[in-house]
Amino acid sequence: MTNPFFADSALPYLLPDFAAVRDEHYREAFDRGMADQLVEVAAITADAAPPDFENTIVPLERSGAILDRVATVFYTLSSADTTEYIQELEEELAPRLAAHHDAIVLDAALFARIDAIHRAAQEDAERLDDEQRYLVHRRHTEMVLAGAALGDADKERLRELNQRISTLTTRFEKHLLDDTNELAVHLTDESELAGLAPGELSAAHEAAASRGLDGWLVTLVLPTGHPWLGTLENPTTRARIMAASRARGIRGGDHDNTDLVLELVRARAERARLLGFRDHASVVTADETAGSPAAVAALLTRLAPPAARNADAERAELAEVTGSSITASDWAFAASAVRRERYDLDTAALRPWFEAERVLQDGVFFAASRLFGLSFFERTDLRGWNDEVRVFEVSDDDGAVGLFLLDLYTRDSKRGGAWMNSLVARNELLGHPSIVTNNLNVPRPAAGEPTLLTLDEVETLFHEFGHALHGLFAHARYPSLAGTRVFRDFVEFPSQVNEMWAMWPEVLANYARHHETGEALDAGVAQRLRDAERFGQGFRTSEYLQAALLDQAWHGLDVEEAAAVTDVASFEAAALARAGLADDAIPPRYATTYFAHVFSGGYDAGYYSYIWSEVLDADTVEWFRENGGLNRENGERFRRRLLQTAGTRDPLAAFRDFRGRDARIEPLLERRGLS
Incomplete structure (x- = not known):
């Protein structure tokens, strides 16, 4: 059988032929893909002609086609539907792929x-057009930050560190997935689950049955706080779930992540010093819109004190209503009680109005249709990586836009959280269209029962589809600038903007209908939902800031400081205390040993990105409200001036083009009650 990765897929839109892929195809394609790309790069450097854009940058952009195809499919599966074979191969490949990357970015010739082309472009601005000039700038910057200008001895050490770091991050993710599955809370007495809705009970029963267990199984989510903590009436059950969540990666044994974290932090600090920086955070932010750790610290430390004050006020209110002190496992349940008293609002009771298919079709897709003129047609003839994956063809007034793949449900083979990927990124050089994916982790109910979402899951669906829209609309000439390949602290901006439509009156009224009766959500309830949006922001901002500050604390260590840290829990506690956010009742959204974003997910020293992007997001939401909200004119402006630009220009310049000025922080402060 011909290896399916050796040529472009014959399926529509170049959709990978997942059904044709066998385990034995991966290693063969990785081997050939890496070898072919090195030959392609060698041909570039052997060219005797003076270097220019056409004989250097263009062939570099064309290189690595097989490697791109196999890596895209392999890492889609490793995240969304992994197997023991994939996990073992991933650990084997990690150092090899790091070495391959270094063989290119550290190639002196x-x-x-590229340095000569970069200097020429600076001396003669007319030599290249704007996108070409920006691509040269990006290539040059990335190679410098990767160590291309170092001496041979430093490059050799850098290669060793990169390979070790790639191995450690791969192991971290594997440990976390295994420990998350192992720590799922098994219950055999239904009374211990009192307070859960029928659909949630069904999902827990289905999860237990899938493992051959009697009773019910509460599988863990990636963040510390499980969504069911707000409704479970049994405090012992709540405490068991919280304890299991917080125990991930820190129990000793085969799945422990503490030593991995310490070694990873030390390796990143040493690499930063080799590159001429004090610490890893300085390396990362040097190539982000923030520019420096100091800029990040200025924002986070400005927000931390008012967030802590608001959380203290919320705690006092919760204690007054419940008549008892508030623990971490009780906070969400107490907050639900206060929300009911203050706003006459029980968000858990709203789940019958949030049936997943209606939220998708009449909420997420509806808002995109009103804004951008999009239509969605399900392609049941096309298959994703799993039979649960749904494939939609997306079109607008001008014709086909691309494919959108949705993988909604949780399973043991899928990592926690929610995310977006590009399977194919639209670019003119290679003639590629757009294929984007969304992965969520919604518990699957028993066959024949409806999937009813929590309010948080509704907002997550809108959020991830914001990423999908960014990927679908992004239009670049060159692959390196295609899709959502923008600065990490900008990439969350489009997705956070799209969350606004979940509570927009016109959209909410269209999708929030009772799954049995079709009855629309009462207008008064809808208004109370919007009125309550700021409720609990002290807690939510504090738990987020703790995680963001932890990330900065770990990656702000220099070589000597990193070597001196020997206890993960003590370092974490001290870092939170320094920030004034240490609080037993408000644990970090992610603690160190299960902080996948920064120890295996590419957000190292970049978890601040969410609130950094939220400054832009909140200001953009204000613009939409000032200019008529959900209409095609506004949608087209947002699409053409921001989403469509992909990575072809400075994203803050694109924001200024859209907004007419730099972003103001005041809308964010108002939204989170921090002004």
Whole structure:
């Protein structure tokens, strides 16, 4: 059988032919893909002609086609539907792929050519057009930050560190997945689950049955706080779930992540010093819109004190209503009681109005249709990586836009959280269209029962589809600038903006209908939902800031400081205390040993990105409200001036083009009650 990765897929939109892929195809394609790309790069550096854009940058952009195809499919599966074979191969491949990457970005002859093109472009602005000039700038910056200008001895050490770091991050993710599955809370007495809705009970029963267990199984989510903590009436059950969540990666044994974290932090600090920086955070932020750890610290430390004050006020109110002190496992349940008293609002009771298919079709897709003129047609003839994956063809007034794949449900083979990927990124050079994916982790109910979402899951669906829209609309000439390949602290901006439509009156009224009766959500309830949006922001901001500050604390260590840290829990406690956010009742959204974003997910020293992007997001939401909200004119402006630009220009310049000025922080402070 011909390896399916050796040529472009014959399926519509170049959709990978997942059904044709066998385990034995991966290693063969990785081997050939890496070998072919090195030959392609060698041909570039062997060219005797003076380096220019056409003989250096263009062939570099074309290189690595097989490697791109196999890596896209392999890492989609490793995240969304992994197997023991994939996990073992992933650990084997990690150092090899790191070495392959280094063989290109540390190639002295290649860097000399790109450096010459970069200098020429600076001396003669007319030599290249704007997108070409920006691509050269990006290539040059990335190679410098990767170590291309270092001496041979430093490059050799850098290669060793990169390979070790890639191995450690891969192991971290594997440990976390295994420990998350192992720590799922098994219950055999239904009374211990009192307070859960029928659909949630069904999902827990289905999860137990899938493992051959009697009773019910509460599988863990990636964040510390489980969504069911707000409704479970049994405090012992709540405490068991919270304890299991917080125990991930720190129990000793085969799944422990503490030593991995310490070694990873030390390796990143040493790499930063080799590159001429004090610490890893300085390396990362040097190539983000923030520019420096100091800029990040200025924002986070400005927000931390009012967030802590608001959380203290919320705690006092919860204690007054419940008549008892508030623990971490009780906070969400107490907050639900206060929300009911203050706003006459029980968000858990709203789940019958949030049936997943209606939220998708009449909420998420409806808002995109009103804004951008999009239509969605399900392609049941096309298959994703799993039979649960749904494939939609997306079109607008001008014709086809691309494919959108949705993988909604949780399973043991899928990592926690929610995310978006590009399977194919639209670019003119290779003639590629757009294929984007969304993965969520919604518990699957028993066959024949409806999937009823929590309010948080509704907002997550809108959030991830914001990423999908960014990927679908992004239009670049060159692959390196295609899709959502923008600065990490900008990439969350489009997705956070799209969350606004979940509570927009016109959208909410369209999808929030009772799954049995079709009755619309009462207008008074809808208004109380919007009135309550700021309720609990002290807690939510504090738990987020704790995680963001932890990330900065770990990656702000220099070599000597990193070597001196020997206890993960003590370091974490001290870092939170320094920030004034240490609080037993408000644990970090992610603690160190299960902080996948920064120890295996590419957000290292970048978890601040969510609130950094939220400054832009909140200001953009204000713009929409000032200019008529959900209409095609506004949608087209947002699409053409921001989403469509992909990575072809400075994203803050694109924001200024859209907004007419730099972003103001005041809308964010108002939204989170921090002004």
